[in-house]
Amino acid sequence: MITVTREVISSTAHQLRGVGCPESRGCLNMHGHNWRIRVSLSGSELDQNGMLMDFSLVKRVLMEFDHSCLNEHAYFQTHNPTAEELARYFFEKLQDFQPGIRCNWVRIWETENCMVEWNAD
Numbered sequence: 001m002i003t004v005t006r007e008v009i010s011s012t013a014h015q016l017r018g019v020g021c022p023e024s025r026g027c028l029n030m031h032g033h034n035w036r037i038r039v040s041l042s043g044s045e046l047d048q049n050g051m052l053m054d055f056s057l058v059k060r061v062l063m064e065f066d067h068s069c070l071n072e073h074a075y076f077q078t079h080n081p082t083a084e085e086l087a088r089y090f091f092e093k094l095q096d097f098q099p100g101i102r103c104n105w106v107r108i109w110e111t112e113n114c115m116v117e118w119n120a121d
C-alpha cells in the first residue's frame with residue numbers, strides 16, 4: 001500500500017447559518033480564512049511514471065473554492081459552509097477521484113487552533 005498526502009492553503013470566505021453560541025456569533029458575518037486543507041490518499045499500484053497519482057491533480061480539486069465564497073456554490077446552498085461540511089465535500093469528491101485510490105481522511109484547519117477531520121471510519 002502506498003500513501004501520499006497533499007496540502008494546500010485556500011483563501012475562501014464563508015458565512016455560517018444558525019450558529020447559536022455567543023462566542024461564535026462573529027461567524028454569522030461574512031468573513032474569510034486561509035484554510036489549510038490536507039488529504040491522505042492510498043492505493044496499491046503505481047502508474048507508468050512511478051507515481052500513485054499526480055499531486056497537481058489533487059491540488060486542482062482542493063483549490064476549487066480558492067478566492068471565492070463557499071455560500072455561493074451549489075453544495076453549500078443545502079449544507080452549512082462549516083469546516084466539517086467542507087471536509088465531507090472533499091472526502092466524497094476524492095473517494096471517486098481515480099480508480100484504485102481511496103481517500104483515508106481530509107483534515108481542514110479553519111484557524112491555527114481549530115481543525116476538523118473527516119475519515120473513512
Ligand SMILES: [Zn+2]
Nearest residue numbers: 014027031033
Ligand atoms: Zn469562519
